[in-house]
Amino acid sequence: MDQAKRVVVCGGGVIGVCTAYFLAEKGAAVTLVEKCEVACGASGKAGGFLALDWCDGGALEELARASFDLHRSLSEELDGPRAYGYRGLTTLSLTVTESESSGSSSGTSLLPSWVTGSVGSPEIIGTPETTAQVQPQLFSRTLIEKGVEKHGVKVEIAKLERLEVEEGCVGWVVLEGGRVLEADAVVLALGPWSSKLPLLSSLFRVYSIKAHSIVLEPREPNSITPHALFLSYYASNSKRGAALDPEVYPRPTGEVYICGMSKEEEVPDDPSGIRGNPVSIAMLKRVAKTLSNHLGEGEARVKAEQACFLPCTDDGVPVIGEVPGVKGCYVATGHSCWGILNGPATGAALAQLIIHGHSTIVDLKRFSPARFLQPTKA
């Protein structure tokens, strides 16, 4: 590039942050516009679980594999003792049943010693080579800090109001209050808020699923080993056969993150006002107590009770690419439950597309927003 391409990235979740980082690394002059705080939504409240091959056989296979590898190389470059806690994990699936008497477990040789509840059918579904984790808020914030420090990314806390389009090309970005940013290219990485921008909602639907999580600080953090657990959870009052599917992720700090309890709901305008439903939060605490003596009331402090919104598309595939009819305007959203995993490859591929006109990291054709265009009738 003779002159740095000016790119405005709107949305400071993991997708916007990764895109800003890789664009700036390629020499673009990047401004990240975030209306609240970097990683204030799902990107700060997710589990941060990563899997090499769990998307194999589907549309996300190439993206997920490339992203898993990028997470590893980014961690070698950017992570450290006080950064974002990347590490490999052993991952198990198991059933947990609420019962009066705890401790009647089967397959105990596979179970970590801190799992003390009534559990069954444990199975190893990932090894430290194929499953890993990051603390997603710290990952997103480390990446943007490094982008600022090393590559001159500017961060603006402001709300994108609209885009001005001139003769089929992106013109400029209008912020709330009327301030204008000039740009050669714009990236819309608004997560579930993509549905609020008519430019996108007129082309495809992004709906949102609200999900809950808690973060616990056990009194004895050293007893919690790096095992991620995918549960089929049978509550004593659940309808016959109906299981919940909470996920449990111990973190290197000794904290234990537990999430689940999700349903489709409209995302509110203000990310800072999102609260969990008390019944869902109480259920996650019940899961913790049933699963482990180390995680019950009195044994673990509740550090966070929270909720956030997954961005989902009708075909279950993220939307990554240039918006049809608006040259220079790109979108990246709809990553559903795999946005932390797929953030790096999405950002790196989009940066290549914007700067070089095509991506070699991942073939983005499958993700193009053009797939939502109605075929014209002959």
Ligand SMILES: Cc1cc2nc3c(=O)[nH]c(=O)nc-3n(C[C@H](O)[C@H](O)[C@H](O)COP(=O)(O)OP(=O)(O)OC[C@H]3O[C@@H](n4cnc5c(N)ncnc54)[C@H](O)[C@@H]3O)c2cc1C
């Ligand atoms: C409970 C839970 C657990 C999860 N666990 C995992 C996991 O273990 N592994 C995994 O890979 N994925 C996981 N996910 C999924 C992952 O969190 C999401 O896919 C990902 O965070 C989406 O990132 P995003 O950047 O698209 O959206 P978001 O994180 O929602 O970011 C969008 C950003 O845009 C900003 N914004 C919105 N409108 C505007 C505007 N007009 N102007 C400026 N800024 C604006 C918002 O403030 C927000 O910061 C989980 C999700 C949930 C809910």
